Amino acid sequence: MKMVTVPFFISHQGCPHTCVFCDQRAISGSSGDLPTQYDIIAKIDAWRQNAGKRPLHVAFFGGTFTALPVPVQNKLLEPLQPLLESGEIRSIRISTRPDGIDSTVVRRLGILGVTTIEIGVQSMDDGVLEGSGRGHTAADSEAAIRCIRSGGLSAGAQLMPGLPGDTAAGSLDSLEQVVAAGASFVRIYPVVVLRGTELARRFLAGEYQPPGVEEAVQLCKVLLHRSLQAGIEVVRIGLQADEGLNGDTVVAGCWHPALGQLTRSELYFDLLCKLLADFTHGQPSVVRCHPSRVSDVAGHGKMNLKRLKNNMHQTMIRSDRNLLPEEIVVDNFTCSIKGNIVTDLKYR
Numbered sequence: 001m002k003m004v005t006v007p008f009f010i011s012h013q014g015c016p017h018t019c020v021f022c023d024q025r026a027i028s029g030s031s032g033d034l035p036t037q038y039d040i041i042a043k044i045d046a047w048r049q050n051a052g053k054r055p056l057h058v059a060f061f062g063g064t065f066t067a068l069p070v071p072v073q074n075k076l077l078e079p080l081q082p083l084l085e086s087g088e089i090r091s092i093r094i095s096t097r098p099d100g101i102d103s104t105v106v107r108r109l110g111i112l113g114v115t116t117i118e119i120g121v122q123s124m125d126d127g128v129l130e131g132s133g134r135g136h137t138a139a140d141s142e143a144a145i146r147c148i149r150s151g152g153l154s155a156g157a158q159l160m161p162g163l164p165g166d167t168a169a170g171s172l173d174s175l176e177q178v179v180a181a182g183a184s185f186v187r188i189y190p191v192v193v194l195r196g197t198e199l200a201r202r203f204l205a206g207e208y209q210p211p212g213v214e215e216a217v218q219l220c221k222v223l224l225h226r227s228l229q230a231g232i233e234v235v236r237i238g239l240q241a242d243e244g245l246n247g248d249t250v251v252a253g254c255w256h257p258a259l260g261q262l263t264r265s266e267l268y269f270d271l272l273c274k275l276l277a278d279f280t281h282g283q284p285s286v287v288r289c290h291p292s293r294v295s296d297v298a299g300h301g302k303m304n305l306k307r308l309k310n311n312m313h314q315t316m317i318r319s320d321r322n323l324l325p326e327e328i329v330v331d332n333f334t335c336s337i338k339g340n341i342v343t344d345l346k347y348r
């Protein structure tokens with residue numbers, strides 16, 4: 001049963017840095033105040049009403065959790081302890097910087113019920129990290145992931161393709177390195193340039209150009225494909241639509257509310273093109289896929305079907321529970337061909 005995440009945004013709290021891309025206040029839409037113990041309990045109660053039988057998971061997003069004074073961290077985690085004991089919440093996730101992690105921190109958080117620590121890796125290229133004002137190195141990220149895993153917790157790595165000095169090959173290399181370090185999952189946020197940040201200043205001065213949506217989709221497609229090959233989950237691609245982003249806050253870069261779907265759809269489109277290459281143009285065909293993948297196979301706004309139609313391929317989609325989520329089958333009068341986005345596509 002899918003878990004319901006109760007989110008708490010702690011904004012810039014605890015972070016002594018100013019990364020060139022960061023305006024935590026704009027991203028979270030939050031004033032920056034920490035939730036009180038009363039706020040925490042009240043919000044969980046409210047979410048429980050709507051969650052039905054689905055288990056609850058609490059996540060502290062944003063900021064640098066472990067840079068908060070320990071008594072403040074404890075104040076945020078303490079009200080959750082009885083709820084963990086009673087089973088009313090299942091797990092807790094926090095996010096922080098790679099240099100905010102060591103074995104003592106992991107042990108302390110583990111005792112307080114934290115099950116997942118996400119770290120802002122962004123890139124595994126020290127030049128990119130330096131040019132982005134991150135204030136930590138790739139070695140810090142690798143050590144943090146290993147430390148979290150050896151403490152028995154799940155380690156998430158956030159990657160931000162498209163920072164100054166980054167390249168498509170560099171982004172893929174960053175992914176390879178976090179996979180090799182043992183990351184449990186990744187979150188991919190291509191750069192969005194936010195008003196008021198150093199990156200916005202550089203963009204407006206013509207010193208920096210972030211990847212646009214199309215470029216980012218092609219890059220994220222390769223990162224997603226590699227993650228699937230490596231058996232590592234990509235829990236999110238692109239910032240969420242409700243994270244305080246709008247025309248006023250976004251200056252440039254890859255901002256699209258359905259970036260994840262655009263990316264997954266590209267993988268299915270590439271596979272469809274490969275499978276349909278053996279079919280005669282103009283003959284109608286049926287594409288079968290797992291029920292959970294129908295909208296990805298059809299594409300955002302049925303874009304994939306429209307593109308196939310422009311290529312003289314008349315297709316309709318049917319769901320088929322017997323297929324894996326990665327598989328599609330194309331049928332027409334004469335034959336059936338099955339393909340898999342993980343094993344039948346190559347991008348390198």
Ligand code: SF4
Nearest residue numbers: 015017018019022063
């Ligand atoms: S470390 Fe995180 S919270 Fe701090 S400035 Fe950088 S991105 Fe923002």
